[in-house]
Amino acid sequence: MSSVKDITGLMSLPSPEEIAVITRAYSFAEKAHRDHKRFSGEPYFTHVVETAKTLARFGMRGNTIAAGLLHDTIEDVGVEAEDIKKEFGSDILFLVEGVTKLGKIRYRGLDRHNESLRKLFVATAKDIRVIMIRLADRLHNVRTLEYVPEHKRERIAKETLDIYAPVAYRLGIQRMHRKLEDESFRYAYPKEYREIKEIFDRESDERKKILTKFHRSIIKELTKHNVEVLKTDYRLKGLYSLYLKYLRKDKDIHKIYDILAIRVIVPTVADCYNVLGVIHGKWRPMPKRIKDFISFPKPNGYKSLHTTVFTGEGAVAEIQIKTEEMHNEAEFGIASHISYKEGGHSGGESWISALTPPNWVREEHSDTPTPIRTDRVPYWLKDILENDSTTSDTSEFVESIKGDLFEHRIFVFTPNGDVIDLPLDASPVDFAYAVHSDIGDRTFGAKVNDKMVSLDKPLQNGDVVEIKTRSSSKPSEKWLRYAKTSLAQRRIRNALAKNKKGSHMYQDEN
Ligand code: MN
Numbered sequence: 043m044s045s046v047k048d049i050t051g052l053m054s055l056p057s058p059e060e061i062a063v064i065t066r067a068y069s070f071a072e073k074a075h076r077d078h079k080r081f082s083g084e085p086y087f088t089h090v091v092e093t094a095k096t097l098a099r100f101g102m103r104g105n106t107i108a109a110g111l112l113h114d115t116i117e118d119v120g121v122e123a124e125d126i127k128k129e130f131g132s133d134i135l136f137l138v139e140g141v142t143k144l145g146k147i148r149y150r151g152l153d154r155h156n157e158s159l160r161k162l163f164v165a166t167a168k169d170i171r172v173i174m175i176r177l178a179d180r181l182h183n184v185r186t187l188e189y190v191p192e193h194k195r196e197r198i199a200k201e202t203l204d205i206y207a208p209v210a211y212r213l214g215i216q217r218m219h220r221k222l223e224d225e226s227f228r229y230a231y232p233k234e235y236r237e238i239k240e241i242f243d244r245e246s247d248e249r250k251k252i253l254t255k256f257h258r259s260i261i262k263e264l265t266k267h268n269v270e271v272l273k274t275d276y277r278l279k280g281l282y283s284l285y286l287k288y289l290r291k292d293k294d295i296h297k298i299y300d301i302l303a304i305r306v307i308v309p310t311v312a313d314c315y316n317v318l319g320v321i322h323g324k325w326r327p328m329p330k331r332i333k334d335f336i337s338f339p340k341p342n343g344y345k346s347l348h349t350t351v352f353t354g355e356g357a358v359a360e361i362q363i364k365t366e367e368m369h370n371e372a373e374f375g376i377a378s379h380i381s382y383k384e385g386g387h388s389g390g391e392s393w394i395s396a397l398t399p400p401n402w403v404r405e406e407h408s409d410t411p412t413p414i415r416t417d418r419v420p421y422w423l424k425d426i427l428e429n430d431s432t433t434s435d436t437s438e439f440v441e442s443i444k445g446d447l448f449e450h451r452i453f454v455f456t457p458n459g460d461v462i463d464l465p466l467d468a469s470p471v472d473f474a475y476a477v478h479s480d481i482g483d484r485t486f487g488a489k490v491n492d493k494m495v496s497l498d499k500p501l502q503n504g505d506v507v508e509i510k511t512r513s514s515s516k517p518s519e520k521w522l523r524y525a526k527t528s529l530a531q532r533r534i535r536n537a538l539a540k541n542k543k544g545s546h547m548y549q550d551e552n
Contacts, residue, residue, distance in 0.1 A: 049095055064107050070111075075114070075119060081190050090114060106174065123139060140171075160208055187229050188229075198229075213342070227281055256357075270313065306362070321349065332349045344372055349363075455507070472527045473501060485515060516541055
C-alpha cells in the first residue's frame with residue numbers, strides 16, 4: 043500500500059500546507075473505506091490512493107489531490123457533505139461533489155448521442171479540476187477491469203473509449219488519452235485487440251531495429267550541423283489509435299508509417315525548422331507526409347513538425363520535431379495549465395484559471411482583469427461558442443466560454459435515456475423540436491419526471507422529458523414565446539405560415 047509520501051513525492055515542490063491537507067485526506071479516506079473492498083479483493087482505499095497518485099503525476103496541486111483521495115466517500119460510504127466541508131473547506135467539498143454528481147451518464151453506445159454525452163460530462167464538471175479527477179478515477183477503474191463482472195466490463199470499457207478518452211483528447215491531455223484508450227481497448231473489443239496486438243508486436247520489433255540504426259545517423263547528422271538537441275526518443279503509437287488507422291488503411295499495416303516514430307526535442311521553434319532542414323538535406327522526404335503542426339496546430343492544440351523520410355535501406359521512418367514546451371503541452375494539455383490555480387505558484391496568467399470558480403470571484407473584485415491568452419484555448423472550446431464576434435475581447439471571451447461550457451447548456455433525457463442538449467431555460471417545446479420536427483408539430487402536452495407540466499416550463503439539467511403528441515395538434519402563436527432555440531422557432535413559424543396559407547385557401551373557396 044502506498045503511503046502519503048508516495049503521493050506527495052510525485053508532486054513538484056509541494057508546500058507544507060499541501061502536504062498537510064493531503065495527509066489529512068489520506069487518513070480520512072483510509073478510515074472511511076475501512077470495511078470496503080474492490081472486485082479484486084483489494085481494499086477500496088487502494089483505488090482512491092491510485093487516483094491521487096495519477097493526479098499528482100499530472101501536476102495537480104494539494105486540494106485536487108486531496109479531493110481525489112476523498113472522491114468516493116460521499117457516494118460509496120455515506121460520509122456527509124457537511125463533514126467534508128468542516129474538515130476540508132468548501133473548495134475541496136466542491137471538487138468532491140463535482141465528481142459525485144456526474145450522476146448516471148446514460149451511455150448506450152449510440153454514436154449520435156456520444157457528442158452530447160461528452161458535452162454533458164464537461165458541463166456537469168463545472169471545473170477543469172473535477173474533469174481531471176474523473177479521468178484519473180476512470181483510469182484506475184479501467185486498469186482493474188479484469189476483476190469486474192463481464193457484462194459490466196464491456197460497457198465500462200466502451201464508455202471509456204467513446205466518452206472519457208475523447209474528452210481527454212480534446213483537452214489535449216495525450217498521455218491520459220492514450221492510457222485510457224489502451225487500457226480499455228482490450229475489454230471493449232477483445233478480438234480486434236488481439237488481432238492488432240499480434241501485428242504490432244511483430245512490426246514494432248522489426249521497425250525498432252531499423253529505427254535504432256537510423257536514430258544514430260540522425261544524431262550524427264545533427265551534430266555535424268551544430269544543432270543543439272535536448273533529447274531524442276521513440277514514440278510508440280497507442281494500440282487503439284493504431285487499430286483505427288489500420289481500419290482506415292484497409293488493414294494494410296505497410297501503409298502505416300508511424301507505429302514507431304523518432305522524437306527530437308530542441309530548444310526553440312527556429313531549431314525545429316532547422317532540424318527539419320538538416321534531415322531533408324540528407325534524406326529524401328516522402329511526398330505529402332510533411333506536416334507543419336507548429337504553424338497549423340491540430341484542433342486540440344497539438345504542435346509539432348512531422349516528416350517521413352526514406353532511410354536509404356528500403357525503409358521509411360517518421361520523425362517528430364518539437365520544443366520541450368510543445369512536448370509538455372501535448373502530454374499534459376489542459377493539465378499543464380491547472381497547476382497555476384492552487385498553491386499560489388503563479389498569477390494565473392493561464393486562461394484555464396479563469397475557468398475555475400475561485401478566480402471568478404477574484405476577478406469580480408479586482409480592477410485589473412487577469413490577462414487571458416486566448417491563443418491557448420483549444421479550438422474545440424472555441425467551436426462551442428456560437429458567436430465568433432465575442433472572441434475579440436478577452437474578458438468577454440472568457441465570459442462566453444464559462445457560460446457556454448458550464449452554465450448556458452442543459453442536458454435532458456428522453457424516456458429512453460437519450461440525451462438532448464439544449465440552451466438554458468429551454469422549454470418542452472424546444473425539447474420536442476430537438477427530438478423531431480414531427481413531434482414538435484404534434485405536441486399537445488409534456489411530462490417532466492413523470493408529472494404533467496405546461497409547455498412553457500423551463501427544463502432543468504437531468505430532467506426526463508416525455509412529449510405527448512396528438513395528430514390533430516398544431517403549433518400555436520404563443521409557442522414562439524416558449525421556444526429558446528432557433529430551430530424550434532423556425533419550425534413553429536414554418537408550421538404557422540403553412541396553416542395560415544391553408545386556411546386562406548379554404549376561405550377563398552367559400
Ligand atoms: Mn472512484
